[in-house]
Amino acid sequence: MHLMLELASGRNPYETGGMLIGYEADNGDAVVTSLIGPGPRAKHTRFGFYPDPEYQQAELETHFHATNGRETYLGDWHTHPLSNSNLSRMDKKTLARIAKTTTSGTKNPLMAILGGGSGTWELGAVRFLGVKRGLFFDDYRLRSLIVETF
Ligand SMILES: [Zn+2]
Numbered sequence: 001m002h003l004m005l006e007l008a009s010g011r012n013p014y015e016t017g018g019m020l021i022g023y024e025a026d027n028g029d030a031v032v033t034s035l036i037g038p039g040p041r042a043k044h045t046r047f048g049f050y051p052d053p054e055y056q057q058a059e060l061e062t063h064f065h066a067t068n069g070r071e072t073y074l075g076d077w078h079t080h081p082l083s084n085s086n087l088s089r090m091d092k093k094t095l096a097r098i099a100k101t102t103t104s105g106t107k108n109p110l111m112a113i114l115g116g117g118s119g120t121w122e123l124g125a126v127r128f129l130g131v132k133r134g135l136f137f138d139d140y141r142l143r144s145l146i147v148e149t150f
Pocket of ligand 1: 080087088091105113
C-alpha cells in the first residue's frame with residue numbers, strides 16, 4: 001500500500017500503475033503480497049497508462065522464482081488522478097480480456113484503482129468472477145483484497 005501510494009503521488013496528475021502479485025489462499029481469497037511498478041518505458045498520461053511489458057514480465061519472473069512459484073500474477077492496479085476509484089468502461093473490458101487470456105494464469109483477475117490524487121487517494125478493487133449472458137458490465141463484484149503489510 002505504501003509503495004502504491006508513493007508511485008501514485010509521484011506521477012500525479014498523470015496515471016500510473018502496474019501488477020499485483022500474490023497468491024490464492026485455501027479459501028479462494030486473493031492475497032496481495034507485493035506489487036510491480038510501471039517500469040521505465042511506461043507511458044503516463046492524464047487519462048491513460050501503458051505499462052512497460054518487458055519490465056513487468058522480468059519483475060514477475062523474478063518474484064515467481066524468489067518465492068518458489070508460490071506468488072504470481074493476480075491482476076493489475078492503476079490510478080485515476082482527480083477521479084474516483086470506479087472502473088472505467090475500458091477497465092472492465094481490460095479485466096474481461098485478462099480473464100479470457102489463458103497465459104495470464106488467472107480466470108479471476110483483480111483490478112485495483114487508486115482514485116483521487118488531490119491530497120488523498122481512495123482504493124477500490126474488484127475481482128473478476130465471470131460474465132453472465134446479457135449482463136456483461138454487471139458482473140464485476142467487489143470481493144476481497146487483502147493487503148499484507150510487513
Ligand atoms: Zn482506469
